[in-house]
Amino acid sequence: xxxxxxxxxxxxxxxxxxxxxxxxxxxxxxxxxxxxxxxxxxxxxxxxxxxxxxxxxxxxxxxxxxxxxxxxxxxxxxxxxxxxxxxxxxxxxxxxxxxxxxxxxxxxxxxxxxxxxxxxxxxxxxxxxxxxxxxxxxxxxxxxxxxxxxxxxxxxxxxxxxxxxxxxxxxxxxxxxxxxxxxxxxxxxxxxxxxxxxxxxxxxxxxxxxxxxxxxxxxxxxxxxxxxxxxxxxxxxxxxxxxxxxxxxxxxxxxxxxxxxxxxxxxxxxxxxxxxxxxxxxxxxxxxxxxxxxxxxxxxxxxxxxxxxxxxxxxxxxxxxxxxxxxxxxxxxxxxxxxxxxxxxxxxxxxxxxxxxxxxxxxxxxxxxxxxxxxxxxxxxxxxxxxxxxxxxxxxxxxxxxxxxxxxxxxxxxxxxxxxxxxxxxxxxxxxxxxxxxxxxxxxxxxxxxxxxxxxxxxxxxxxxxxxxxxxxxxxxxxxxx
Numbered sequence: 370x371x372x373x374x375x376x377x378x379x380x381x382x383x384x385x386x387x388x389x390x391x392x393x394x395x396x397x398x399x400x401x402x403x404x405x406x407x408x409x410x411x412x413x414x415x416x417x418x419x420x421x422x423x424x425x426x427x428x429x430x431x432x433x434x435x436x437x438x439x440x441x442x443x444x445x446x447x448x449x450x451x452x453x454x455x456x457x458x459x460x461x462x463x464x465x466x467x468x469x470x471x472x473x474x475x476x477x478x479x480x481x482x483x484x485x486x487x488x489x490x491x492x493x494x495x496x497x498x499x500x501x502x503x504x505x506x507x508x509x510x511x512x513x514x515x516x517x518x519x520x521x522x523x524x525x526x527x528x529x530x531x532x533x534x535x536x537x538x539x540x541x542x543x544x545x546x547x548x549x550x551x552x553x554x555x556x557x558x559x560x561x562x563x564x565x566x567x568x569x570x571x572x573x574x575x576x577x578x579x580x581x582x583x584x585x586x587x588x589x590x591x592x593x594x595x596x597x598x599x600x601x602x603x604x605x606x607x608x609x610x611x612x613x614x615x616x617x618x619x620x621x622x623x624x625x626x627x628x629x630x631x632x633x634x635x636x637x638x639x640x641x642x643x644x645x646x647x648x649x650x651x652x653x654x655x656x657x658x659x660x661x662x663x664x665x666x667x668x669x670x671x672x673x674x675x676x677x678x679x680x681x682x683x684x685x686x687x688x689x690x691x692x693x694x695x696x697x698x699x700x701x702x703x704x705x706x707x708x709x710x711x712x713x714x715x716x717x718x719x720x721x722x723x724x725x726x727x728x729x730x731x732x733x734x735x736x737x738x739x740x741x742x743x744x745x746x747x748x749x750x751x752x753x754x755x756x757x758x759x760x761x762x763x764x765x766x767x768x769x770x771x772x773x774x775x776x777x778x779x780x781x782x783x784x785x786x787x788x789x790x791x792x793x794x795x796x797x798x799x800x801x802x803x804x805x806x807x808x809x810x811x812x813x814x815x816x817x818x819x820x821x822x823x824x825x826x827x828x829x830x831x832x833x834x835x836x837x838x839x840x841x842x843x844x845x846x847x848x849x850x851x
């Protein structure tokens with residue numbers, strides 16, 4: 370068997386209830402999106418393995434909920450320490466397995482994963498504390514209790530971050546969790562799972578499987594699952610809703626976006642570029658909160674588009690393991706074809722190509738696509754209204770601030786966004802008018818140390834940070850008579 374890294378073990382195993390077991394599914398070859406080379410052969414979890422994971426979670430549901438919070442915090446803290454110690458290794462594995470440049474993964478780990486994880490650990494006691502109020506006839510206690518067994522469905526484009534934002538809050542709330550990771554993150558999650566094993570969670574509390582759609586459906590349809598949390602696309606979301614509606618199981622959905630970056634006329638262009646360029650192109654656009662729409666005024670359009678064109682031209686396309694690389698390959702051929710189709714549709718709709726637009730020269734192997742920039746993009750065009758999930762960015766032009774806000778809100782999505790201005794108070798005012806779950810002012814957001822989620826077709830529910838624990842709880846009142 371070929372190995373991508375000598376430290377990755379358990380490629381024929383599945384992590385169920387805190388221990389490795391032999392996986393009983395089929396064998397799958399893991400190929401590199403960079404050049405198509407074979408990285409490893411793995412055994413995938415079967416439907417029986419998925420059912421065993423639910424068995425384990427169900428058996429641990431009541432005992433984990435009654436485990437003292439300090440012990441839950443300690444176990445999750447040990448897991449963070451072990452993952453953090455292997456961060457550089459995980460960067461390299463994720464680069465070869467998913468094509469994510471190491472410079473991107475390092476930033477994600479330092480500025481998003483660790484802050485999200487620590488915020489939840491540090492704030493859990495306060496969030497979960499009982500609230501007592503004297504009322505007529507006695508005292509009422511408001512208590513937050515674990516919702517029960519959770520299935521957490523993770524994406525390939527940020528599996529370790531989503532552990533921090535989704536799985537950790539659920540565990541701290543007292544919920545046993547079955548993690549369904551994307552097949553494209555099998556190698557990455559093997560390391561994360563082994564860190565969980567070393568952290569010493571009690572039996573049954575945590576399982577990690579990297580199965581296909583049928584495994585996901587097995588998990589979400591099981592009547593013993595009390596909440597399903599998905600980060601993914603609309604097709605998967607509809608599957609989750611179909612699977613859970615008859616038993617009224619709770620759901621939390623984060624479904625991507627078409628996030629706007631509004632550049633007001635007083636904004637410093639060099640500061641804008643430092644944030645907008647990575648905000649739009651990190652991960653080759655395979656980021657749910659990517660700033661895929663840049664809104665500029667008629668007054669500054671030409672100046673800003675020229676500067677963006679130059680910045681796009683400086684982006685380095687290359688091997689994701691190279692720290693100098695900005696743009697690695699897309700995850701697979703389907704993703705590149707989707708990107709190429711979006712470019713062709715934009716041209717057919719009359720948009721003007723500013724930069725990129727095709728496959729980069731010299732990259733005959735792998736799923737590479739140039740970072741691409743369009744302007745003169747119609748408001749109702751597909752490029753504005755539909756998520757590409759690839760390195761394609763649209764520049765839209767507004768008349769005034771009211772028009773900028775209107776354009777920012779004129780899609781079915783509402784996940785993230787940004788406002789750039791020399792007037793912070795004005796920026797905050799504009800941010801409050803944007804219908805999305807997160808807006809950054811003169812910064813690259815969202816902060817994963819705070820609760821994060823979408824509005825409209827970007828989903829519902831909030832996860833991450835201390836307040837993200839709330840989504841995995843039920844609120845109970847206990848009235849004690851005088």
